[in-house]
Amino acid sequence: MKVLVTGGAGFVGSHIVDLLIQRGYEVVVVDNLYHGNLKNINSRAVFYKVDIRDKYKIKDIFDKEKPDYVIHEASQISVENSIENPILDAEINILGTINVLESCKGSKVKKIIYPASAAIFGEPEYLPIDEKHPLSMLSPYGVSKHTVEHYLDVYNKIYGINYVSLRCSNVYGPRQDSSGEGGVVSIFCNKMFNGERPIIFGDGEQIRDFIYVTDVARATLMAMSGNINGIFNVCSGTKTSINKLVKSINKILDQDIKAINKEERKGDIKFSFMSNVKINSILKWEQKIRLEDGLRNMLKYLEMEKKV
Ligand SMILES: NC(=O)c1ccc[n+]([C@@H]2O[C@H](COP(=O)([O-])OP(=O)(O)OC[C@H]3O[C@@H](n4cnc5c(N)ncnc54)[C@H](O)[C@@H]3O)[C@@H](O)[C@H]2O)c1
Structure with missing residues (x-):
């Protein structure tokens, strides 16, 4: 095929x-x-x-x-x-x-x-x-x-x-461009891996999936x-705040980098997460990689890229 x-x-x-x-x-x-x-x-x-x-x-x-x-x-x-x-x-x-x-x-x-x-x-x-x-x-x-x-x-x-x-x-995952505005995980992983502070627009309590x-x-x-x-x-069907994302990356890297909070951006959506009930029941698809494991893979990938 x-x-x-x-x-x-x-x-x-x-x-x-x-x-x-x-x-x-x-x-x-x-x-x-x-x-x-x-x-x-x-x-x-x-x-x-x-x-x-x-x-x-x-x-x-x-x-x-x-x-x-x-x-x-x-x-x-x-x-x-x-x-x-x-x-x-x-x-x-x-x-x-x-x-x-x-x-x-x-x-x-x-x-x-x-x-x-x-x-x-x-x-x-x-x-x-x-x-x-x-x-x-x-x-x-x-x-x-x-x-x-x-x-x-x-x-x-x-x-x-x-x-x-x-x-x-x-x-999110390895190979994602960290310069795009869509890839917040990639941007944060790259920054925090290099010991830099990520920028959060708003209070960080916005929810993503x-x-x-x-x-x-x-x-x-x-x-x-x-x-x-x-x-x-x-989708994961799971709510993750941007503050939680920073916390999880810090935990894996065993560090405590504080984000810089800037003014909320106009038009940014505050809460968004999706349901995977349909794909789960009809296609029998399930999420396999939880956020902590995915982040660990991403950070390992950055480590490998650094060595090349
Ligand atoms: N990354 C996400 O979070 C996300 C979420 C929802 C949907 N999507 C969709 O998934 C798809 C892949 O996204 P991605 O994040 O891998 O983006 P990406 O930019 O890494 O991949 C898109 C690819 O399309 C190629 N491309 C762009 N214009 C082209 C053209 N005119 N002719 C031929 N090739 C062209 C690019 O070179 C690139 O390799 C896109 O359709 C995107 O809209 C992505």
Whole structure:
């Protein structure tokens, strides 16, 4: 079985590629390396340095490789960039995705798996956020990530292409870029590992839902199999405050670095955590890596990177 992974040089995509290869799949990676890294790509994957906005090249790859499944991770992922340049965001996240879907049309692709985002919910109306929670996007990124869910549904209705959209909470783990504003775990681990004080906007009592990247990779592979279509949250379902995050990193590093508290940022959501009841009951997926263990892995990874 062959799986084409767009964005397979990125943080989440590269972990999915590793798991696919470990499970015996043939893997083709398509990535323009805009935010991904060559060194993340498993050496047993076939790699095309191609932009998903290039519909002719994308179609050529599909015609040549004839994948059985597509995992579509390639995306512009910055909320801030999407506000500054909504056209670029839509070109990559919406039009680029349509190129991928058009290439799936009439091919042997059985299913496409797509990572949506908690950015589509806005300020929660109730907690935990389940799949039926009303949507209220606060950024063009949120709009583009959700728009794709409509396209997936329409391509399923018209062409019978199966799909699963996985609405992921805050994913963290090795290879995550610590310069992005989305990766608070990565930013804090990097800072505190280097003995620096992390910056907390507000009192640190804001709640987030952190999920380890290999748990997301496992959910992605579980979503590939079977005839189940639709939308599933992938999350821990656990509330973690930013203060608790700092405390846990300190505990593992056996230190007591104090965060610097700055003024709360406008538009930041105070409480957000999601429900994993649906994915748990239908796909039988469960979170395996708890926060303390995930943080330990991340810090070990930073230690190893330092030695290289
Ligand atoms: N990291 C999270 O917390 C999180 C949460 C929810 C959803 N997601 C989604 O998961 C997916 C992966 O996110 P990530 O955190 O690994 O980000 P990432 O930036 O590490 O990975 C995205 C990959 O897509 C590639 N890419 C970007 N534009 C491209 C283009 N035009 N053509 C080809 N390749 C392109 C990048 O080079 C990169 O390798 C994204 O779709 C993101 O929206 C991530």
